[in-house]
Amino acid sequence: MEISFSRLHKYETCGAAYHYYYVRGLRPEQVSANLLFGKVLHKAKTDYIKAHALGETDDPAAMFEREWARALGQTIVGFSATQSPEAFHDTGVALAREFPAFWERSGLTALIGPGGQPMVEQKLTVEIVPGVDLRGYIDLVALTADGEMAVIDLKTAMTPAPEATLLIGEQLTDYQILADANRQRLGIESIARVGFIELLKRQVSKTGRGKGPEIVGPTLAPPRTETLVSERREKIDHLVTQIRKGAFFRNPGMAYNTPCSMCEFRNLCLHGSMEGLARPAEAKVQLSAV
Numbered sequence: 001m002e003i004s005f006s007r008l009h010k011y012e013t014c015g016a017a018y019h020y021y022y023v024r025g026l027r028p029e030q031v032s033a034n035l036l037f038g039k040v041l042h043k044a045k046t047d048y049i050k051a052h053a054l055g056e057t058d059d060p061a062a063m064f065e066r067e068w069a070r071a072l073g074q075t076i077v078g079f080s081a082t083q084s085p086e087a088f089h090d091t092g093v094a095l096a097r098e099f100p101a102f103w104e105r106s107g108l109t110a111l112i113g114p115g116g117q118p119m120v121e122q123k124l125t126v127e128i129v130p131g132v133d134l135r136g137y138i139d140l141v142a143l144t145a146d147g148e149m150a151v152i153d154l155k156t157a158m159t160p161a162p163e164a165t166l167l168i169g170e171q172l173t174d175y176q177i178l179a180d181a182n183r184q185r186l187g188i189e190s191i192a193r194v195g196f197i198e199l200l201k202r203q204v205s206k207t208g209r210g211k212g213p214e215i216v217g218p219t220l221a222p223p224r225t226e227t228l229v230s231e232r233r234e235k236i237d238h239l240v241t242q243i244r245k246g247a248f249f250r251n252p253g254m255a256y257n258t259p260c261s262m263c264e265f266r267n268l269c270l271h272g273s274m275e276g277l278a279r280p281a282e283a284k285v286q287l288s289a290v
């Protein structure tokens, strides 16, 4: 069995949604604009970091424009009432254009791995409990301006992450576990910092008011303690046991924090309707376009 942070997070959010997605393989017919935007912008910034580490030139704004247009042409995209392709385009270009200057100021240097490639989107696995591999793509392993080894997640978000995400967020804990377990293979020393860089996708203001898009970070913290790491391992063991038992319960929560209002499967879960969902074979085609 192979698991990942996002897979476990989906299970913790709602067992039924996990079942629809991972067991039945259902997918929404439309890809959310937020998801598509995040993927295209992520590629623009990671391509830039790789090129920079290899001494090559790269234009992330041009890359974003090209890939955003291509993705829109190939994908059925769902925009909310307050979103538009043009607004996403303007925000993405602004962030991608700012990224090279941000990168210079950050003092970060992507490490080059044993294969001669920058450690960007590094796929790593570790057997986290017997018979279960934890898999993850670490966005970036870099040296800070102070010469410390850092494991960094590149985020696209509306608002900066809260302190709890930085200090005890499980995605960074999983990254640390993966990097630590693969230190020898990667040829790296112990991890001294974990954290993130955030691209805040606020709309570009037409009036010159408001903050607009912004790049924040690197926001770094000390590595997770042994207590936090072992707690995470125990939790993964517990979650995997529940998944193996087939415990796929609905989790509607309370009115103020229900995951249902944002759930891609709510038509099916609440009304038994497959409207807006693709079955596995169709879902495969849809996913490959993203």
Ligand code: SF4
Pocket: 014, 015, 016, 017, 250, 251, 252, 259, 260, 261, 263, 264, 265, 266, 269, 270
């Ligand atoms: S609608 Fe709510 S309970 Fe049903 S699958 Fe979605 S999140 Fe779970």
